[in-house]
Amino acid sequence: MTPKEQSRNAFKPLYQKIEQAITNKIIAGEWGPGDMLPSEFQLADLLSVSQGTVRKALEALTQSNVVYRRQGVGTFVSENTLKDMLFHFFHYKANDGVDKGLPSAELIDIELIDASPEIASELELTRGDGVIKIIRIRKLADKPCIAEQIYLPQHFFTQLDINDSLPNSLYHYYQESFNITINKAADKIRAVIANESDQALIKVRPGNPLLEVTRRARALDGRLVEYRISRVDSEQLHYLVDLN
Amino acid sequence: MTPKEQSRNAFKPLYQKIEQAITNKIIAGEWGPGDMLPSEFQLADLLSVSQGTVRKALEALTQSNVVYRRQGVGTFVSENTLKDMLFHFFHYKANDGVDKGLPSAELIDIELIDASPEIASELELTRGDGVIKIIRIRKLADKPCIAEQIYLPQHFFTQLDINDSLPNSLYHYYQESFNITINKAADKIRAVIANESDQALIKVRPGNPLLEVTRRARALDGRLVEYRISRVDSEQLHYLVDLN
């Protein structure tokens, strides 16, 4: 590679470096979830660039949901609030069209296990690494509709007590208790047939069709933090995707 | 509503008006799919605003996939090309992880029908309006994997000849032959059990689980142009969603 090609490839706009610098400060905890960032001009002074460049970085961070901005108020580090989670990470809607919000969660089981080959692969761990396995169900108006298996690398959640109860919104809990902010995820959606386990958990008849949604979720810093399998009663809920 | 409140609510940034103005020119056909738009400075002169404002409008139009920009070359009206369609409107992936591209389509039936209550409702038509119904299947390496029912308001496709053959990518065809550019869509995903029709079309055993994806697609100008039901062999394909 010639020097010219190097400099071509090495070019990175200033606003992207600023974006990374701000992200790093958030990851480092300099500004926590919900905290207000310095104003555009203060950040510009702090980082020795113009206000316009800071603005472009903050627009990008708003886009990727790292911060949010309110005119007349300020720029804040995003939180995994319930409202935000519904919008970004919960795309199930009732088939009848009535919005019932986030179904309530009920813990069935939680235990520390050794990663099976499948789980290790999905979480990019080594077989046998410690993994926290959570089984719970979600109910809509007392009727079970989703069975969730959730796998967490034990490494990131060393403080988690197996005997504690869990809140309805885990992502908020990860953030509050473990300083892990879920920021990106990928869902794979398949159709499956309900088995005996599904029957026991969410009272669907074996043979009924279910959506199986497997999710790999990443934290702000890009670390793979959660693997989740949701089995969803298709007679109650569907998965909605907006494309453009 | 007081005058003050009126003026508050009436405020609309200049760049949004510019965005709309450019969109309107594209809808009107002043610039067609693939055409190069005037440069930022030319547009600024044309619309009597600064280059920076034009830039902001074009950035928004890039975001919503109305235009695309290539540094050093120009700004172009987006086309429903195969590559673009795969990226924006085809989110099925092979379960084995191997990317096989867009499965080839095979026409089974095409006819002009009167809208049933369900179809009329989904396409926001009146019961009995003329609707073109297309049935086709998609194959991956000669193996059927998706059965598609497609419903088009006859009104938008008056030139369509029932006896013509159809290309693999309908969206490109809508654009080329009917000046209809698909720009937005919403997919509803459910799990269903294969029936006799599915068995006949895509050779799955009755009782097997399928994904049923119903899509309502809109043109650039916001008109509802297509209602599509895809029944997908879940043993071959899954639906992938990226969240952030």
Add this chain to the structure above:
DNA sequence: CAGTGGTCTAGACCACGCT
């Protein structure tokens, strides 16, 4: 090398929310 989009800066002014 000419022409295009992309970056960066500086400054003025507007809209908004809070107090």
Add this chain to the structure above:
DNA sequence: GCGTGGTCTAGACCACTGT
């Protein structure tokens, strides 16, 4: 009224592409 983000402008310069 003050401080914040949002809009709009003007201008300089950089990076990329095609001829």
